[in-house]
Amino acid sequence: xxxxxxxxxxxxxxxxxxxxxxxxxxxxxxxxxxxxxxxxxxxxxxxxxxxxxxxxxxxxxxxxxxxxxxxxxxxxxxxxxxxxxxxxxxxxxxxxxxxxxxxxxxxxxxxxxxxxxxxxxxxxxxxxxxxxxxxxx
Amino acid sequence: xxxxxxxxxxxxxxxxxxxxxxxxxxxxxxxxxxxxxxxxxxxxxxxxxxxxxxxxxxxxxxxxxxxxxxxxxxxxxxxxxxxxxxxxxxxxxxxxxxxxxxxxxxxxxxxxxxxxxxxxxxxxxxxxxxxxxxxxxxxxxxxxxxxxxxxxxxxxxxxxxxxxxxxxxxxxxxxxxxxxxxxxxxxxxxxxxxxxxxxxxxxxxxxxxxxxxxxxxxxxxxxxxxxxxxxxxxxxxxxxxxxxxxxxxxxxxxxxxxxxxxxxxxxxxxxxxxxxxxxxxxxxxxxxxxxxxxxxxxxxxxxxxxxxxxxxxxxxxxxxxxxxxxxxxxxxxxxxxxxxxxxxxxxxxxxxxxxxxxxxxxxxxxxxxxxxxxxxxxxx
Numbered sequence: 001x002x003x004x005x006x007x008x009x010x011x012x013x014x015x016x017x018x019x020x021x022x023x024x025x026x027x028x029x030x031x032x033x034x035x036x037x038x039x040x041x042x043x044x045x046x047x048x049x050x051x052x053x054x055x056x057x058x059x060x061x062x063x064x065x066x067x068x069x070x071x072x073x074x075x076x077x078x079x080x081x082x083x084x085x086x087x088x089x090x091x092x093x094x095x096x097x098x099x100x101x102x103x104x105x106x107x108x109x110x111x112x113x114x115x116x117x118x119x120x121x122x123x124x125x126x127x128x129x130x131x132x133x134x135x136x137x
Numbered sequence: 138x139x140x141x142x143x144x145x146x147x148x149x150x151x152x153x154x155x156x157x158x159x160x161x162x163x164x165x166x167x168x169x170x171x172x173x174x175x176x177x178x179x180x181x182x183x184x185x186x187x188x189x190x191x192x193x194x195x196x197x198x199x200x201x202x203x204x205x206x207x208x209x210x211x212x213x214x215x216x217x218x219x220x221x222x223x224x225x226x227x228x229x230x231x232x233x234x235x236x237x238x239x240x241x242x243x244x245x246x247x248x249x250x251x252x253x254x255x256x257x258x259x260x261x262x263x264x265x266x267x268x269x270x271x272x273x274x275x276x277x278x279x280x281x282x283x284x285x286x287x288x289x290x291x292x293x294x295x296x297x298x299x300x301x302x303x304x305x306x307x308x309x310x311x312x313x314x315x316x317x318x319x320x321x322x323x324x325x326x327x328x329x330x331x332x333x334x335x336x337x338x339x340x341x342x343x344x345x346x347x348x349x350x351x352x353x354x355x356x357x358x359x360x361x362x363x364x365x366x367x368x369x370x371x372x373x374x375x376x377x378x379x380x381x382x383x384x385x386x387x388x389x390x391x392x393x394x395x396x397x398x399x400x401x402x403x404x405x406x407x408x409x410x411x412x413x414x415x416x417x418x419x420x421x422x423x424x425x426x427x428x429x430x431x432x433x434x435x436x437x438x439x440x441x442x443x444x445x446x447x448x449x450x451x452x453x454x455x456x457x458x459x460x461x462x463x464x465x466x467x468x469x470x471x472x473x474x475x476x477x478x479x480x481x482x483x484x485x486x487x488x489x490x491x492x493x494x495x496x497x498x499x500x501x502x503x504x505x506x507x508x509x510x511x512x513x514x515x516x517x
Contacts, residue, residue: 008269033382039266045382063386066281066334073272082274084282084386092385094282095269107289128269
């Protein structure tokens with residue numbers, strides 16, 4: 001499995017959101033900046049090298065979505081739907097969405113993370129996606 | 138305190154030249170670049186021997202492409218500087234050519250951009266930091282997401298955003314240097330190949346090949362070389378910046394707002410003084426974001442004013458009169474320098490069918506992956 005891809009998310013959730021896989025983000029000990037994904041090079045906001053892993057809960061609100069008709073990567077055949085999600089923990093991520101291709105997704109829709117079977121080689125058994133939280137518009 | 142380019146020796150553009158932007162061909166980059174440079178030298182009415190320094194912009198050709206091209210003008214031993222800054226490579230080369238002249242180090246400098254698309258995709262060295270779905274979100278999808286966000290926020294129909302492409306294709310149809318020179322109806326734009334979200338192929342820039350060159354000169358250079366000051370266009374300001382933390386979704390616009398304000402302020406103008414604007418409209422939505430970033434209209438008002446004709450040639454401010462990246466094209470290295478060429482042509486009153494009446498001030502803007510941003514204001 002691709003170590004970098006595996007490092008992006010944790011199958012278990014956070015304490016506050018145990019039922020949805022968490023994102024492996026980071027936090028700057030010097031300025032408190034929350035970022036995703038985790039890295040050890042230095043803080044984008046203040047330059048500190050004092051960075052620590054920080055789990056980001058798999059829930060947020062949809063900012064925008066788009067159905068992709070043309071793929072630049074044969075391992076990601078189109079069509080598929082992608083979205084921008086502002087997480088409850090303050091990070092902003094982009095992800096493939098588990099929704100019908102013609103879904104009309106309103107901004108502000110509550111989205112949660114889930115694991116799906118990975119179809120790309122060398123990326124491990126699962127991929128993380130977001131989908132509308134059941135029962136919440 | 139750091140000084141501005143307008144605090145230094147005044148800089149003027151005295152020569153512009155192009156190799157027309159076109160789809161990829163067997164023409165060598167050397168031939169593309171030499172045509173643009175020779176046209177710029179002829180336009181400036183100076184000999185190659187007068188050029189003291191050359192800034193060569195490209196992003197796709199690889200290492201050290203300058204001298205194998207410039208030697209055919211006469212290898213006279215002057216300095217050559219290569220500049221790569223993604224889509225803003227040409228703008229960066231222009232800025233640094235201006236800085237060299239403004240500092241007094243040289244009186245005459247060349248900025249030339251030349252590029253050809255690679256045959257096997259654009260290579261970017263990995264950073265070691267992966268991201269979710271990074272192989273699923275190409276630039277056109279990034280801008281499809283921003284189209285969705287803007288259209289819902291401002292209640293603008295995505296079909297109306299496509300009117301940007303109709304305008305820019307109409308302008309490109311009047312530009313012999315444009316890669317796309319065909320007028321398009323809204324139906325043609327919307328009915329073309331679907332790319333991502335509401336973006337269709339005719340709302341996306343074609344990345345082809347070409348070259349653009351400009352000659353920048355000091356006042357002393359104009360006098361020493363006996364040039365016509367009536368054809369010289371002043372570089373009133375130059376501003377540049379890069380993305381800050383805390384802006385993950387639309388860094389280009391946040392950066393553009395800051396850089397625009399500095400450039401327009403340095404030129405001692407207000408947004409309403411701009412007669413001509415060339416923007417980084419690689420995708421239709423970008424023209425909305427960046428035009429509104431100048432302050433020429435409130436956020437959300439660009440499309441209603443577009444429908445009233447405010448941004449047409451002959452309107453309140455001609456935006457992308459060259460055809461912009463959507464119609465003129467975006468060969469990467471040349472693009473920012475080509476924008477300067479269009480502004481100079483407009484301010485001289487030499488733009489023919491594309492002429493914005495009585496144009497006195499023009500602004501050129503490019504962003505590049507990173508993100509980086511460059512804005513220049515030119516005046517007569």
